[in-house]
Amino acid sequence: MKVLVPVKRVVDYNVKVRVRSDNSGVDLNGVKMAINPFDEIAVEEAVRLRENQLASEVIVVSCGSAASQETLRTALAMGADRAILVESDAELQPLAVARLLKAVADREQPGLVICGKQAIDDDANQTGQMLAALMGVGQATFASRLVVEGSAIQVTREVDGGLETLALKLPAVVTADLRLNEPRYATLPNIMKAKKKPLEALPAASLGVDIAPRLRHGRHEEPAPRKGGVKVADVAELVGKLKNEAKVI
Amino acid sequence: MKTLVIAEHDNTRLAGATRHAVTAAALLGGEVELLVAGDNCGAVVDEAARVAGVSRVIRVEAPFYRDLLAENLAALVLSLVQLKLYGNVLAGSSAWGKNLAPRIAALLDVAQVSDVVKISGRGCYQRPIYAGNVLVGVESDEAVQVLTVRTTAFDSAGDVAVDGAPAPVEVAEAGPDLGLSTLLRREISRSERPELGAAKIVVSGGRGLGNGDNYQRVLTPLADRLGAALGASRAAVDAGYVPNDYQVGQTGKIVAPGLYVAVGISGAIQHLAGMKDSGVIVAINKDPDAPIFQVADYGLVADLFEAVPALTATL
Numbered sequence: 001m002k003v004l005v006p007v008k009r010v011v012d013y014n015v016k017v018r019v020r021s022d023n024s025g026v027d028l029n030g031v032k033m034a035i036n037p038f039d040e041i042a043v044e045e046a047v048r049l050r051e052n053q054l055a056s057e058v059i060v061v062s063c064g065s066a067a068s069q070e071t072l073r074t075a076l077a078m079g080a081d082r083a084i085l086v087e088s089d090a091e092l093q094p095l096a097v098a099r100l101l102k103a104v105a106d107r108e109q110p111g112l113v114i115c116g117k118q119a120i121d122d123d124a125n126q127t128g129q130m131l132a133a134l135m136g137v138g139q140a141t142f143a144s145r146l147v148v149e150g151s152a153i154q155v156t157r158e159v160d161g162g163l164e165t166l167a168l169k170l171p172a173v174v175t176a177d178l179r180l181n182e183p184r185y186a187t188l189p190n191i192m193k194a195k196k197k198p199l200e201a202l203p204a205a206s207l208g209v210d211i212a213p214r215l216r217h218g219r220h221e222e223p224a225p226r227k228g229g230v231k232v233a234d235v236a237e238l239v240g241k242l243k244n245e246a247k248v249i
Numbered sequence: 250m251k252t253l254v255i256a257e258h259d260n261t262r263l264a265g266a267t268r269h270a271v272t273a274a275a276l277l278g279g280e281v282e283l284l285v286a287g288d289n290c291g292a293v294v295d296e297a298a299r300v301a302g303v304s305r306v307i308r309v310e311a312p313f314y315r316d317l318l319a320e321n322l323a324a325l326v327l328s329l330v331q332l333k334l335y336g337n338v339l340a341g342s343s344a345w346g347k348n349l350a351p352r353i354a355a356l357l358d359v360a361q362v363s364d365v366v367k368i369s370g371r372g373c374y375q376r377p378i379y380a381g382n383v384l385v386g387v388e389s390d391e392a393v394q395v396l397t398v399r400t401t402a403f404d405s406a407g408d409v410a411v412d413g414a415p416a417p418v419e420v421a422e423a424g425p426d427l428g429l430s431t432l433l434r435r436e437i438s439r440s441e442r443p444e445l446g447a448a449k450i451v452v453s454g455g456r457g458l459g460n461g462d463n464y465q466r467v468l469t470p471l472a473d474r475l476g477a478a479l480g481a482s483r484a485a486v487d488a489g490y491v492p493n494d495y496q497v498g499q500t501g502k503i504v505a506p507g508l509y510v511a512v513g514i515s516g517a518i519q520h521l522a523g524m525k526d527s528g529v530i531v532a533i534n535k536d537p538d539a540p541i542f543q544v545a546d547y548g549l550v551a552d553l554f555e556a557v558p559a560l561t562a563t564l
């Protein structure tokens with residue numbers, strides 16, 4: 001079984017982004033970029049499946065500009081076997097990405113797709129679900145445990161009240177939550193090896209799907225900062241403030 | 250143009266998120282209909298019909314809707330939208346709504362807007378990105394607007410007056426059973442405490458608690474005294490102090506209680522994303538430079554193992 005793992009290049013999670021002074025967007029000049037943390041977890045899960053002989057090949061795919069090659073190399077260094085860059089310099093919204101991934105899935109026929117549950121830039125949390133819909137297959141989002149059993153999987157999901165476990169037929173789409181695994185660090189020899197692994201670049205246009213943005217993003221602004229608070233000296237002062245000033249207890 | 254709100258429920262009770270979504274739906278103009286799909290869910294239908302602002306309840310029952318799984322529900326909503334020409338489809342942005350809405354949007358071949366916090370009119374929204382560090386205006390001309398709405402940004406719709414008439418209930422036919430997924434089990438935490446997403450006071454603990462026993466021993470009495478829900482940082486959940494549904498943050502629950510007490514939490518942006526719209530924030534942390542103090546109304550630099558029991562005793 002092939003496992004397909006879509007990965008996205010995003011602003012590193014440690015960076016606090018700033019809005020451009022004309023409010024037209026976020027200033028990404030010189031900002032550190034990284035593989036989306038949830039996608040990293042997805043790659044790790046796929047690589048473990050292959051290491052446990054439950055998958056034959058792990059293919060990572062990224063939709064975006066040439067810079068996403070770096071993200072794909074990161075995934076290859078973690079142990080993915082080969083990479084596909086669906087290249088486009090245009091803005092790609094979740095529906096467009098899902099369509100491109102569907103086209104790649106048609107070509108590769110993966111038994112399983114593992115996505116990250118959301119990208120930490122647009123925080124949309126849509127692509128996996130959309131891809132599952134377009135492929136006409138089952139979905140198990142926010143996964144914290146994945147068990148492959150022949151042509152089916154069992155997935156434990158993090159839901160609002162706790163956990164739920166689903167059984168799905170393969171092919172299926174799973175989206176990874178934080179506690180699915182702890183991704184490995186790529187070792188230097190593996191980083192070197194990754195440079196030689198196959199990375200195929202496909203122009204997005206060659207896949208023949210409509211990727212025009214459907215949503216227009218207008219004004220970007222930073223939320224009003226909270227008013228500066230005070231430090232209290234001790235518990236007694238804290239309780240006094242909560243009772244008499246804030247009146248919340 | 251009519252709006253269809255999809256009800257989240259457990260065949261017994263309507264989830265809180267749905268009432269917030271009804272309030273948001275009213276801002277789009279036009280009638281608001283509430284879809285209750287389930288199995289033996291009569292109690293939910295009755296409850297739904299009494300939610301103020303709902304003009305009609307659409308009731309669809311089949312055994313394969315019992316667990317409200319996304320595949321069959323999305324197929325049902327697709328056929329309802331085509332049949333009844335809804336212009337908008339809404340769900341609360343709970344884990345359930347986030348799982349379902351994008352699937353519906355893709356079947357309808359439209360974009361979806363996640364986590365809407367402001368509706369200025371149909372097709373004109375605001376939503377947070379980058380862990381809530383940026384708010385962006387989003388415009389959409391899609392024929393059907395599919396949205397998830399952040400519950401903390403819209404009030405909960407109440408009930409119609411006791412002597413008021415409930416909304417009419419229309420029974421609609423079930424859609425296909427696709428058989429793509431089945432529920433094996435749910436492990437839902439049962440608690441006497443208020444629900445984290447809806448509580449007026451939240452007491453949250455982080456890695457500073459050290460372990461699960463400490464978390465329970467130190468925070469539970471405080472939460473009991475305050476009638477508060479308990480929450481946690483990702484680090485506390487990852488380390489197994491508390492179950493996953495306690496996590497507050499960018500990728501956990503978004504809460505905005507009147508009072509949020511952060512104990513032994515450093516205040517990473519991913520955590521702040523989930524709680525910085527709280528009314529009053531209290532931080533107890535031994536590190537005076539912890540970023541949590543930048544958002545705290547009242548900061549107490551102290552060892553939590555001394556300060557929290559003292560606080561509990563004083564209340």
Ligand SMILES: Cc1cc2nc3c(=O)[nH]c(=O)nc-3n(C[C@H](O)[C@H](O)[C@H](O)COP(=O)(O)OP(=O)(O)OC[C@H]3O[C@@H](n4cnc5c(N)ncnc54)[C@H](O)[C@@H]3O)c2cc1C
Binds near residue numbers: 499
């Ligand atoms: C993709 C991604 C998503 C994430 N999503 C979330 C999310 O949704 N929610 C979330 O919370 N995090 C999230 N995180 C993790 C986040 O970046 C932080 O790692 C996490 O919030 C830290 O938790 P903490 O504050 O409990 O731990 P730490 O950062 O380790 O802080 C512990 C604090 O306890 C204090 N302390 C220790 N001992 C004592 C004592 N005796 N008395 C008083 N204070 C004490 C310390 O001074 C310190 O400030 C995410 C990270 C990533 C990469």
